[in-house]
Amino acid sequence: MSDTIATIMAKAVEHPQNLALAELETLLGVEDPEELSRMFDAARKLKLKCCGKGIAMRGLVEAGNTCAKDCFYCGIRKSNAAVTRYSLSADEIVAAAEESKALGYASLVIQSGEIESESHTAFIENVLERIRHLNLGVTLSLGEQEESVYARWKAAGASRYLLRIETSNPELYARIHPAECDWARRVECLRALRRTGYQVGTGVMCMLPGQTLADLARDIEFYARMDVDMIGMGPYIPHEQTPLGQEAGHVTTEERLLMGLKMIAVTRLYLHDVNIAAATALQALAEDGRERGVMAGANVIMPNITDVRYRRSYQLYAGKPCLNENAGMCKGCLESRLESIGETVLYGQYGDSRHYKKRQDGGCL
Numbered sequence: 001m002s003d004t005i006a007t008i009m010a011k012a013v014e015h016p017q018n019l020a021l022a023e024l025e026t027l028l029g030v031e032d033p034e035e036l037s038r039m040f041d042a043a044r045k046l047k048l049k050c051c052g053k054g055i056a057m058r059g060l061v062e063a064g065n066t067c068a069k070d071c072f073y074c075g076i077r078k079s080n081a082a083v084t085r086y087s088l089s090a091d092e093i094v095a096a097a098e099e100s101k102a103l104g105y106a107s108l109v110i111q112s113g114e115i116e117s118e119s120h121t122a123f124i125e126n127v128l129e130r131i132r133h134l135n136l137g138v139t140l141s142l143g144e145q146e147e148s149v150y151a152r153w154k155a156a157g158a159s160r161y162l163l164r165i166e167t168s169n170p171e172l173y174a175r176i177h178p179a180e181c182d183w184a185r186r187v188e189c190l191r192a193l194r195r196t197g198y199q200v201g202t203g204v205m206c207m208l209p210g211q212t213l214a215d216l217a218r219d220i221e222f223y224a225r226m227d228v229d230m231i232g233m234g235p236y237i238p239h240e241q242t243p244l245g246q247e248a249g250h251v252t253t254e255e256r257l258l259m260g261l262k263m264i265a266v267t268r269l270y271l272h273d274v275n276i277a278a279a280t281a282l283q284a285l286a287e288d289g290r291e292r293g294v295m296a297g298a299n300v301i302m303p304n305i306t307d308v309r310y311r312r313s314y315q316l317y318a319g320k321p322c323l324n325e326n327a328g329m330c331k332g333c334l335e336s337r338l339e340s341i342g343e344t345v346l347y348g349q350y351g352d353s354r355h356y357k358k359r360q361d362g363g364c365l
């Protein structure tokens with residue numbers, strides 16, 4: 001291993017946020033297989049030290065694909081006429097929450113396209129009130145909303161919110177979104193979520209056209225600057241029914257996967273105690289993508305528990321996995337996959353971010 005990489009890694013594990021921008025960039029640029037495997041090992045060890053043993057599970061329910069946004073990369077963008085639109089009923093979401101509980105996942109993620117309306121706000125509020133008695137840790141991923149909406153959902157029982165910034169570079173953001181999408185509003189939403197008392201999660205896509213290693217290093221600094229508790233990030237995967245997906249690209253599947261893994265490892269090495277999810281997009285690129293995410297330092301997995309009838313309609317990118325497998329099948333499969341790499345599934349636990357808990361306790365846990 002080169003001295004430079006060894007020195008940077010030794011520095012990284014000393015304490016959080018101990019690397020300069022150029023050092024983050026150097027780690028993200030590692031290509032040598034041996035260096036990579038040492039970097040992933042170091043990140044996984046740090047995960048064990050700072051987040052404990054085992055992998056936290058969140059049942060993911062894709063509540064609807066109707067979206068007001070027209071993001072240039074996303075398969076469910078509003079202009080994609082080829083998508084059959086659906087919205088789960090309140091009963092269906094409640095049933096999914098009950099299933100999540102029955103499967104032993106003490107935590108639930110409700111994700112959908114972006115809708116801002118009083119009826120949608122009230123609908124989600126009602127669902128949250130109906131599942132409150134299940135005592136699940138509930139994460140929402142429902143896009144940009146007014147602070148008052150975030151507050152209502154919080155009061156109704158949600159405790160975490162995931163809103164990816166997509167990229168911390170406002171110019172790159174402007175290139176992959178229509179003009180009405182405002183990067184600054186997204187940042188303001190993250191601040192509003194923090195003020196409202198959520199455990200806040202964000203993340204980016206990597207391997208976007210035109211994105212540089214310096215952009216990705218700055219993304220990791222952005223996580224630190226925003227002092228977020230959870231990270232959900234993954235490789236960008238072209239979807240042919242989108243404008244960005246039709247642009248010619250020269251990135252291989254292996255390169256996308258590898259950068260997804262490096263982002264996990266370097267984020268772990270920089271932030272230590274945040275929750276980092278091994279995103280489903282990794283699994284879309286390789287069958288064992290999520291396990292590899294865990295081996296690179298991730299500590300959360302979000303198995304899809306959406307009814308298989310709807311999964312095909314919630315394709316943000318090409319190659320979405322497990323389109324025909326129900327939640328029970330996914331559970332068995334995941335458990336054995338995680339055991340094969342020496343991990344255990346944490347059943348019946350909220351899996352709160354330790355970073356959040358430390359902040360709540362004034363810095364000492």
Ligand code: SAH
Binds near residue numbers: 163316
């Ligand atoms: N609309 C909600 C959540 C649904 S989209 C929100 O904005 O928060 C969830 C995430 O899927 C997005 O944040 C984006 O990062 C990711 N995504 C969308 N299209 C993608 C693609 N083509 N490749 C990889 N990830 C994609």
